[in-house]
Amino acid sequence: MKFLRSLIVQSRHAALVGSLNGVSGLRFFAVSTEEYAKRNYANNVSEYNTVLGSLTAQRRNFLLRDVYHDMMLDGVKPTRDTFHSLVVGTMKGARMQDAFFFVDQMKTMGLLPDVTLYNFLISTCGKCKNSNKAIQILEEMKCMEVKPNVQTYICLLNACAAGGRIDRVYAIVRDMIAAGLGLNKFCYAGLIVAHKNKTPLADDFSAKVIEFVEKSKMWSSVETNSANAENVMMGVTDEELYNLPTAEYIHRRGGFLNLPFTAYHTAFHAAADLKNVELKCDVSSFCAANSIRQGLFGGHLNECATRALATTSCASVSEDLPKDNSVSDMLVDSFGRLHTYLRISVTERCNLRCQYCMPAEGVELTPSPQILTKTEILRLANLFVSSGVTKIRLTGGEPTVRKDIEDICLELSNLKGLRTLSMTTNGIALTRKLPRLKDCGLTSLNISVDTLVPAKFEFMTRRRGHEKVMNSINAAIDLGFNPVKVNCVVMRGFNDDEICDFVELTRDKPIDIRFIEFMPFDGNVWNVKKLVPYSEMLDTVMKQFPSLKRDQDHPTDTAKNFTIDGHEGRVSFITSMTEHFCAGCNRLRLLADGNFKVCLFGPSEVSLRDPLRCGAEDHELREIIGAAVKKKKASHAGMFDIAKTANRPMIHIGG
Incomplete structure (x- = not known):
């Protein structure tokens, strides 16, 4: 009986606190200012919308109501987009009571639900x-x-x-x-x-x-x-x-x-x-x-x-049932995902110092003797391709600074079963090397540039060379690369005001501009306040280009692809932070030092260089690779957890 009485007293107290808060259904947190600040989700409506999108993508729908209460305690007024995000999250989590709570809150604020909601x-x-x-x-x-x-x-x-x-x-x-x-x-x-x-x-x-x-x-x-x-x-x-x-x-x-x-x-x-x-x-x-x-x-x-x-x-x-015996079980993880795409980092060296890639003081590079040789790269690549990999992308560091990059491309392009040989480059040294690279079998190209303003380029990369990058994009188009993919990491306060300027590049040229959400890695001082979420970028583009239409993406696409009426190129968004695409992931990574990595954001790595140099046979290497692939998780952690997890700088992993 005492227990029941205590519950009644608590419920009356909660009702009183709710009336004092002035908002029906809000919870009261009797904690110190310091303790509250530690668990504060965000500071303004844009940041809160980013957090809501991330929680929904991670299926952590049970936290949506807490985030909403946090907004109220912060004095941040939700927008219509905020309520849409909240209701979508409750829909995905089948939380009907929360959905109607949010709609009631929306009405009390004078916002009437529309047909979509x-x-x-x-x-x-x-x-x-x-x-x-x-x-x-x-x-x-x-x-x-x-x-x-x-x-x-x-x-x-x-x-x-x-x-x-x-x-x-x-x-x-x-x-x-x-x-x-x-x-x-x-x-x-x-x-x-x-x-x-x-x-x-x-x-x-x-x-x-x-x-x-x-x-x-x-x-x-x-x-x-x-x-x-x-x-x-x-x-x-x-x-x-x-x-x-x-x-x-x-x-x-x-x-x-x-x-x-x-x-x-x-x-x-x-x-x-x-x-x-x-x-x-x-x-x-x-x-x-x-x-x-x-x-x-x-x-x-x-x-x-x-x-x-x-x-x-x-x-x-x-x-x-369809049968495909050409693919080794080595490439299939415990969730049934087939990995046919291998990214090979051929060097850790780079001729730029991009802020999202490494700290200002640079990073300690792996000694040259510990970097994979051309022969070792080719043997491991052949092992993957003979097991079912159909696409290889060369990354770095900056792959064009490696002296034997043309020879590596030539040998890789001759591997039986390989359909696509790609490269991701910053474009600084690409113009003079591109004709030879194409002759050596390079079939597709990604060029990274984060601003169209030369002075801002120098600030973001800590180096000069903006004109060289733009010349490389035009040279790639002239050589027949179609599309030329242009990677742009969008950061609030740096280049988010240039989104529509980048989209204009697609009007008369076969350029696929790919806007990438800012991702946390060691040394890049990631902060959610710098993150511009996919929903915000898409809204920015749609306001200026209302004919933007979603393409039918392939299951393994990392990007959400769009076309615009009258534009030769297209616009894409890579949404690793707010809407991950782990369920369709088909990518594996071989690092320049020979470590094998099954997830970009996962800290787990296994060395293939060491057993290779100790004389391991192909079947032994396959066992090591297969065991690592089988341990791949269903999805990576949320962006806040990733930011707290020790991982290598992007220049070590490979872009």
Whole structure:
């Protein structure tokens, strides 16, 4: 009884403190100013938006409410974008109570939810299998005179499908048809999910699935509007927005799904969840009869088939699965990621001193005898390529300062099975070497330049040479490199005012400008206040170039790629800090000193040079490499944890 009384007293005290705070639902932190400052997340709305985006990307959704309370205690007023980030985070974490809390807070501040935010709310209800609440949101939209769009109805359809409410699903379908909206691939996928979740399962379930898959062939596109652009900015895939079972696959594997075949993916998932191998075989047969190559589904089909075969078997299934025996198991980690891209740092030396790469005083370089020789690089490269690596990128330091770089390129380009030989360079010494490098087999090029202002270039790199870099970009274009990728690390207060100037470079030239979020490494004095997040950069570009459109990225792309109407080149964003792409990572790193690294931000390394110089055979080296790859984590840590973790300077690792 004393315990219950203490709880009542505590709850009354909390209510009193809440009223004193003036904001309903806020927590009270009775700590000293010094203690509060230690756990303070950020200082202004821009920094808070960056933190929110990072937490959402890391799936640490349970911290969003704490960050919001921290904003209130700081006296920082949230913007509409802040509330969108908060609701997207709660949607991804299926935290419905938090989602409605944030919307209530938004309303108290005089900000009315728009259709995009309502769509996120409905999707959150779907993830929590609460179709009643989803219907209530639609009614609220009508009262608030917010016009639903196609996405609203699809979110609602899939929210009802998650709970197996077929009656409501068909009612929504009728409303969509009556409104002249028509059904699309996501609607048919939702119908499959609805029938799968209905209890008890209908006897004609398999026939229904085949019927919906067949009808989905005539799908129409979802309307293109500002909501789609908003979803892209918030990092929300269609599969995740519509609560399809394929969303988790995209999160874990990082691959895109062939959108025209969304219903097929959902059908395979249904078969796997119900362990219905017969249905899986029926869908496979339908694919074959309609000349749909199941290789289009990639590892996604393998995963579903594996789950479906857990307790039963079907003779025809194994014949349907795609096979690729050319790739060694050495390159596959414990999460099923296949690593076909090797980055080789050929030197630690560089002719610049970029602020984000090394400290002003420089770094201690590895003695020359401990750097891999050309012969050692070629032997290890051949080992990787013969095991399935198809792309090699040469990095540094600055690779062009190595005297035998042309010979290395020539030998590497002759390796059987290698499709792409790339180089990342600062461009200072590139112009005179580029013709020979191209003749030696170099097929693609990344040139790093962080400013278009010569004086600022000298400040950022602590060296002169801006004109030489720009000449190298033009020389690469003249030699036929298409596109020429230009890497630009964006730092607040340094070059964030030049973003649109860089985009202008893509208007008449085949340049792919790649904006990179500032990343923490030893010696570069990283600070979140210097970080310009992807969402902010994208918003800056979209305001000046409204025709910016998202490309269909490859599953292993590090960049989010965009095109602009009338521009020859394109714009890309590398979002390692706020929206990592670890799920689709296919990259491994061989450092100049022979150490092997499976993750850019991970401190773990293993030496390949030492066993190589001790006479290790190829199979022994493969065992060392395979063991390291198998230990690769699902994703790197968050940016704040990375900043606290001991890691080498970027010049040691290789850009």
